[in-house]
Amino acid sequence: MRYFLLPNLLSFIGVCVIWWFYGWNGAIKTVLLILIEGILSVDNSVVNVTTLKTMPPKYQRAFMTWGWLIAVVGMRFIFPVGIVSATTEMNFVETIQLAFNHGEEYKDHVEGAKTVISSFGAIFMILIGIKFLLADKEVYWFEAIEKKFQGGGGIEAVEVLVASIISFVVWVGLDGQSARDTQIGCETGILVFLIVTNCIGSLVNAFCKKAGLLAASGLSGFIYLEFQDASFSFDGTIGAFAVTPLITIMLVGLGCGAGYVRAMTLYLLKEGVIDQYRYLEHGAHYAVLSLGIMMLIGIKFPVHEVVTSGVGLGIIALSVYSSIRFNRKKAL
Template sequence: MILKTFGWSFAVTALGLVAAFLYGGWVAFGLVAILSVLEISLSFDNAVVNAGVLKKMSEFWQKIFLTIGILIAVFGMRLVFPVAIVSITASLNPVKAIDLALNDKERYEELVTNAHPSIAAFGGMFLLMIFLEFIFEEREHTWLGFIERPLSRLGNIDGISVCLALIALLGSALFFAGDAHQYGGHHADKTSTVLLAGVAGLITYLVVGGLSGHFESKLEEEEEHEHELEEEAARAGKKFEPVKLVGKAAFFMFLYLEVLDASFSFDGVIGAFAVSNDAIVIALGLGIGAMYVRSLTVYLVRKGTLDDYVYLEHGAHYAIGALAVLLLVTIRYEVPEIVTGLIGVALIAWSFWSSVQRNKRLAAEGGGSDVKSEVSSGV
């Protein structure tokens, strides 16, 4: 199972590290290894959330996610995206931007750093909406019940997620964007840039999330019907196979996953410049990390980990919320990438531990109800 799922990741790791050594010796080898670990730690929560969506898709679309999707993730976000940032923000043609990336690394790093406020605003708003939509939705299981229960009741208010996201954007523009961090420790007024990018991030979420949500609601209707058929099959002693997302529904879910991955990649791409300003080294390191994120997503789906550890998805969304806040904060202040990565890993590890404890309680109680165990745990 491990080799089948992570085989390509192991192969890409070996090839990437060899390429790094041939390109820049042991120094490049070490930098690529560090960037790979950084990408995995920053994007682990991405894998957990992706698994929650991917498990609803057919095997065909899961393969598309692992093939075409990985090409988009590696070559699009980890290689083309940094160059596109320079091209757009500095009004350069793509050829000139590539030339800067390969031949004038310091100038390239300067341009990317100066573009960070707009990137942080776009990615921060997109990720914040994901967290808010999750936290305001009523769920069967609650992890931090003292937070989730009252907020799920507030979720009945129409448009509350959008309102809070816009308030966060206005706050970021007022308190952070007026003195935004720039290359070399300088600061500049990026208020209009942050507002425009933040609204673009919100619109992107509403459009892509709305389309995928539309088809997901249809899936839920089908699942209710399938549940009835499953009960009938059980009574008749027959095996029942659930229907997976296909066609347009699967396509929009695939699109949603790609946009989600892109948003998670923003901090990794920008944070990579704290380790190296070499575009080749960054592409190799983040590309290896992206392969593991994809493989980990599929592993979580095939092992049914999310069904066994019910709080993992909660922990991942809390990590998303923390990342969104940190992205907005970095418009003005520098936040070490190790801090960002550790916060996400810590929240997911905590939710995993809570899930294990919950399973132990249920086993000790002889399969008692989830509600009883959650109430007794105080969550």
């Protein structure tokens, strides 16, 4: 399909470059990272579309271009480098040098910050899932359950209360440094969620009004979408170290994989796939909620990536199957 021509070209070039410098071993690892990133991010594409379709075309294009650059350079490189720099005595430049020249040592530092990163991403995804569950809906997948929760979103910050209770339960089961790191990650994640969902819009509106600019809602939506998209990146970024400690291979593999995610998002948006499968949006959000919960549980009891991705893909597949059954019944 035409949507995937550019990612295919970039992936081919990227794999060839890695093969030239690192041989077949590096090329195979790059392909593996592309596949992992693409498979783990199916729910990411669907959730992004639900936000993206409400935005002006200008910001839709920005998300597909500048948003991809932010996802690759920002979340796959600058963010983990910043975390390592903040938790060690190295400055930012020294950490970058460490990442490129001493991959194994850099990997150890990132693994040391894994709890903070995972808990931040997990609580943000849980908040996204709960917010959808509590929102008013016109379409129900599990009607008996969803109707009981519907309307809860009208209570001020109720999703934050629920997420805080979940994180507290996990925190109680931990001790020492793991408990402290989980607390830092969860509290930071909740704070960022509150800022991007409640404060960013007002700040952007005020700035645009003062500067005489239009499309403030599109800009605030773009900022929220970038944070939402970033929350899906943490498990893939950390998991990439299980494949290779070499930052160059990691950036190319995850970057090309992110390109496929953007292409999938564009395909879902332009072809109206969300409208064709009425329960797909539900499935994606519940997959995100389950992934966030499993990431938090994984801090105490390690959960393999195959399990987390399998559960997420299973929920999405079930939502697609339910949508097809509904469409067939409607056609009769």
